[in-house]
Amino acid sequence: MKSHYKNIEQKLFNRKSENALRELKVNNELIDFCSNDYLGFASEPEIHIQNGIELFGSTGSRLISGNHKITEEVEVYLASYYKAESSLIFNSGYNANLGLFSSLPQRGDTIIYDELIHASIRDGIRLSNANSFSFKHNDLVALEEKIKNAKGQIWIAVESVYSMDGDEAPLKELTQLCKNNDVALIVDEAHACGIFGEKGEGLIVEYGLENDVFARVVTFGKAFGAHGAVVLGSKLLRNYLINYSRAFIYTTALPLPSILIMKKAHTFLENNLDRINKLKELIKYFKESTFNFQLLTFNSNSAIQCVVVPGNDEVKTLAEKVQSRGFDVRPILSPTVPKGEERLRICLHSFNTKEQIAELIKVIQD
Numbered sequence: 001m002k003s004h005y006k007n008i009e010q011k012l013f014n015r016k017s018e019n020a021l022r023e024l025k026v027n028n029e030l031i032d033f034c035s036n037d038y039l040g041f042a043s044e045p046e047i048h049i050q051n052g053i054e055l056f057g058s059t060g061s062r063l064i065s066g067n068h069k070i071t072e073e074v075e076v077y078l079a080s081y082y083k084a085e086s087s088l089i090f091n092s093g094y095n096a097n098l099g100l101f102s103s104l105p106q107r108g109d110t111i112i113y114d115e116l117i118h119a120s121i122r123d124g125i126r127l128s129n130a131n132s133f134s135f136k137h138n139d140l141v142a143l144e145e146k147i148k149n150a151k152g153q154i155w156i157a158v159e160s161v162y163s164m165d166g167d168e169a170p171l172k173e174l175t176q177l178c179k180n181n182d183v184a185l186i187v188d189e190a191h192a193c194g195i196f197g198e199k200g201e202g203l204i205v206e207y208g209l210e211n212d213v214f215a216r217v218v219t220f221g222k223a224f225g226a227h228g229a230v231v232l233g234s235k236l237l238r239n240y241l242i243n244y245s246r247a248f249i250y251t252t253a254l255p256l257p258s259i260l261i262m263k264k265a266h267t268f269l270e271n272n273l274d275r276i277n278k279l280k281e282l283i284k285y286f287k288e289s290t291f292n293f294q295l296l297t298f299n300s301n302s303a304i305q306c307v308v309v310p311g312n313d314e315v316k317t318l319a320e321k322v323q324s325r326g327f328d329v330r331p332i333l334s335p336t337v338p339k340g341e342e343r344l345r346i347c348l349h350s351f352n353t354k355e356q357i358a359e360l361i362k363v364i365q366d
């Protein structure tokens with residue numbers, strides 16, 4: 001076993017020498033500019049305090065003993081909320097993407113994915129038997145070229161809001177391109193739901209494109225302050241996933257408290273839509289403020305805003321300075337993002353204030 005330890009030690013040493021070693025940190029008391037809790041739902045008692053449930057463990061997978069009437073009722077509720085024909089709950093967004101992409105595209109098919117796509121989709125693609133290619137971020141000309149050269153049935157994977165840049169996919173043009181070429185589009189809405197759409201249903205509903213996509217993934221660990229995810233699509237898709245998606249089949253179901261929280265977070269949002277307005281006002285304020293100071297940012301209208309600081313050493317040093325002044329902002333290092341595009345990833349929340357944002361920008365600039 002000595003050589004096994006030596007190998008993993010060497011890999012960690014490599015990370016350290018690139019100043020890219022990942023380490024766990026426990027939560028702190030700093031002002032939150034890094035969590036995905038965009039609307040402050042994670043600490044909302046009305047969502048998280050449970051009444052009247054007697055079954056706290058899940059007892060098995062959905063196909064054995066872990067499926068309950070309540071779970072199916074919540075799925076019907078979520079399908080209706082997101083204007084989809086049907087929905088299927090997965091234990092996390094990671095699992096949903098793994099389960100979708102590993103099971104839908106068949107041998108001989110082709111998956112074409114945006115180069116900035118989330119790791120969970122990449123891992124799902126790696127588990128599938130299909131061919132796969134990336135295309136240049138948000139570049140529809142490059143995508144069309146890849147479509148022309150693709151074999152079998154074609155599947156395209158995008159995020160409606162990209163998790164590391166915060167910018168949007170060109171969804172209207174994409175759905176048209178997919179229609180013209182008989183391509184199935186799958187959209188991960190992890191960072192759009194809770195923020196876009198009249199009541200946080202995401203960008204696909206905001207643009208009225210729900211009938212033009214093959215499937216959507218919505219995760220509840222971000223704006224909804226909860227956990228788990230749902231795949232939205234046709235009844236046929238739901239039945240297919242129940243039969244073929246190993247990430248759905250071979251895992252213990254989420255316990256009922258987690259399922260109920262999904263619904264409570266949505267009813268709470270419907271009654272507190274001012275949270276979305278507050279967040280949007282802060283996003284506008286942040287964008288105006290950074291534009292005036294000419295910091296290098298991406299074109300994002302979402303809660304994810306970035307300040308590019310090339311170099312792992314440089315971005316880490318700046319993050320430490322910002323943290324020492326009371327703001328929890330994390331550096332995003334290469335290889336998570338391309339070399340030269342290392343950045344401070346600043347997540348805005350409905351509970352932040354304009355004063356905090358102004359002070360944060362000042363500290364970054366000093």
Ligand SMILES: Cc1ncc(COP(=O)(O)O)c(C=O)c1O
Pocket residue numbers: 092093094095097118120159163188190191219220221227228229
């Ligand atoms: C775009 C995207 N998809 C999927 C996931 C995974 O979701 P979950 O955290 O629920 O596993 C994430 C989380 O980081 C994400 O950013």
